[in-house]
Amino acid sequence: MKQTWGVQMVPTDLEKGIGIAIVVILAVMSLVILSVILLTPGKKSCLEEKRQQSRDVLKLALRTREGHVLSFSLTSNLTSTLVDNSSVVSYSNTAIEDRGQISGLCLSICVCSRDLLELNPPEREKAVLQYASWGPQGSQLAYVFDGDIYYKPSATSKALRLTIADLEQNVVNGLSDWTYEEEVLLTYVAHWWSMDGARLAYLTINNSATPVMEIPHFLGGLYPSNVLFPYPKAGSSIPSVSLFVVNLYGPAHTLEMMPPDSLRASYISMVTWISSTRLAVRWLNRAQNQSVLCVCEATTGACSEKHKMAMDIMQNKRQDVPLFSADGSVFYTILPAKQGARGEFQHIAGLSAQPAIPSVPPRFLTSGSWDVTFLCALDEKAGKMYVIVTVCGDGVDLDGVFQRRCISCTLMDGCRFFKAEFSPNQTHFILYCLGPGIPKVTVHNTKDPSSKCYICLSHLFITVQVAVKSYFMSPVLQPMIPGLSPYLLILFVLSLRDGVPGSQSVTEEFSLDWPQVLSGTHNVALAWVDGRSGVGRGQKTTTVDPRKLGSVRVKDYLGVVELLMQLPYIDDRRIVLYGKAFGGYLTLKMLAATDNVFQCTAAVAPITDFRLYSAAFSERYLGLPAKEEHAYSTASLLEEVNKLKDERFLILHGTADARVHFQHSAELLSRLVKVEANYSLQLYPDEGHVLREAHSIQHFQRTVVNYLQSCLKHSILLDPIEDDEEEDD
Ligand SMILES: *[C@@H]1O[C@H](CO)[C@@H](O)[C@H](O)[C@H]1NC(C)=O
């Protein structure tokens, strides 16, 4: 399910037509589900009228909590309503969680006449609209029906079919398949408009050789129905991918961008336009330890290699978009730089994009014991680059060759975790303050003296460093009231993206979910831990054998647990683990590796064997199963059931999980039954990796809380200590 913080990007073509630079969202704190809304000008005269009125006005569109779509003028500071919520209420929210069934609804609303314009597939009946997007010019738009891209030069003109997909063969154009959305591009959209709207680049993902996964749906019929979709498991055929560019002005003309010879059977992890005729593309080999950044000429299809590098698997840098100078001669990217004895940190590197002169080392623009995590924008005229770094503020010296300045450090009280988006000419930026206080979104002018050179994202948190480990306990969630009994501790082995390596769960991002509620009502202390990999925390990164994916992290987590157990306010006899997917895997691994340390464990949709998991993920860390049999066996949980036999744990799994198939739990359960293990199980029929139904979500939360309570009550280790508050509920 796609959820965002009350933030809905509403591409208003009308507004863009009159020179809008940025699309901004000011609504705060209401959960909405991402859907596609198109606002199209119906009558030309209306559009032109508006255009004349406000040629030089910077405007942005925003969607409020109530659902009104407003227009805000940055120059006059005036807000006007574009569409009120009564016109938009009927759009359907279609969660696109599980790639198995892709559906979506697209509405287009005319701002001027308030007409609805339906997008129809020109040829097929009952085709499913999968996506629609505006182009940069006028009201041109592209949309995808059943794996095919259609193009309209303007909202009212006739649609042109750009591709012919073979659905029998599982070929999709312009959108990601399961693998690309979840593991490679990390976006659903796999098409990119050139800046002038004259060309459209898109991926063709061919899954004809990929094995098909069947997900049974049990409810509502005499026989279950199966949802089928291509899902390459470790070692099986992966989708083949090609990048095409189609010329939109004049007769449609399509060219394939040719990959470097060495990377024909591989992944494309990043595509971006760097001028109206050139694109930067990153190809990855199947092992994902080698990447090649190329610049492709859209007019000829020729691609030249600009930078070949070994990929640090533990750093999630595969999707990073480099910034190119306007003439294309230089580009900037984030590369690891040695900082003396302190180890390697991520810094901005400038590289020549001229025909490869070998062994020209990158020129680093920054240095120091901190990480650059994201390049926002390059303003060549002013000689400025806007980037996001992990630490900033008074305490940290951003030393280096170039002058720099933190923009966000002093902008807002209570904000230390940011995201930023810049307008095309870097005149304004949207600042998303994501925590630790209540999230808010603001718009700023880059010329403002208080915001000169840098955007700074700080992930400052309370850190205790023990060798390479760090842990975090939110002060809010650990109310130290003298005289109260020690707290039960729940250790969360989960994070964004289910705790996968390279993701970061210890941040100052605002969050209000059931763990926080638990802490408020049940005297529970919560701890989130990031294992080794040192991502985004201004900390020395270490090289870890990726094949020791599980064991190294288990060791790290257990070290942190030891440390936590020594804290005076933590009851070391009541420690609980919770994790999902990869986190669920780690919790069960930790349980298997210890004896009576954890009183109970809840594992949600745990990965139990990486042979059953996605090729793009498993192979990245463990290699091909045929060659790395030992690594796969060591990593598997299935061989450790004997160690889980006498432990207490709860497994929760949705049977229609398209990411971690129920098969994972099934394999584990059959072995647990064989050894007569005492486990608990909660299934959610036809639910996916993210529970969808409100009553399932509530049931899930209640089940976990009740399980933890009863399990702690029965714990043989637990002396009858007085802790009424903990147990009454
Ligand atoms: C951005 O800059 C370009 C060229 O410098 C100019 O043509 C364009 O009008 C500018 N756009 C805005 C929104 O200021």
Ligand SMILES: *[C@@H]1O[C@H](CO)[C@@H](O)[C@H](O)[C@H]1NC(C)=O
């Ligand atoms: C529309 O907005 C009004 C207030 O402006 C609000 O009372 C109403 O609940 C909103 N309707 C929907 C469906 O959000």
Ligand SMILES: *[C@@H]1O[C@H](CO)[C@@H](O)[C@H](O)[C@H]1NC(C)=O
């Ligand atoms: C714009 O309006 C808001 C409130 O309506 C006010 O706080 C702000 O100072 C105004 N900004 C300018 C530049 O006039």
Ligand SMILES: *[C@@H]1O[C@H](CO)[C@@H](O)[C@H](O)[C@H]1NC(C)=O
């Ligand atoms: C997809 O790949 C298969 C071979 O794996 C090939 O026969 C087929 O023509 C391809 N389809 C497209 C549309 O590229």
Ligand SMILES: *[C@@H]1O[C@H](CO)[C@@H](O)[C@H](O)[C@H]1NC(C)=O
């Ligand atoms: C990438 O991984 C493969 C398989 O694990 C290995 O054979 C190869 O040497 C590696 N290449 C690089 C550049 O590390």
Ligand SMILES: *[C@@H]1O[C@H](CO)[C@@H](O)[C@H](O)[C@H]1NC(C)=O
């Ligand atoms: C299994 O666990 C339950 C509590 O979860 C406990 O009541 C029961 O005695 C246990 N059975 C065995 C055989 O350990």
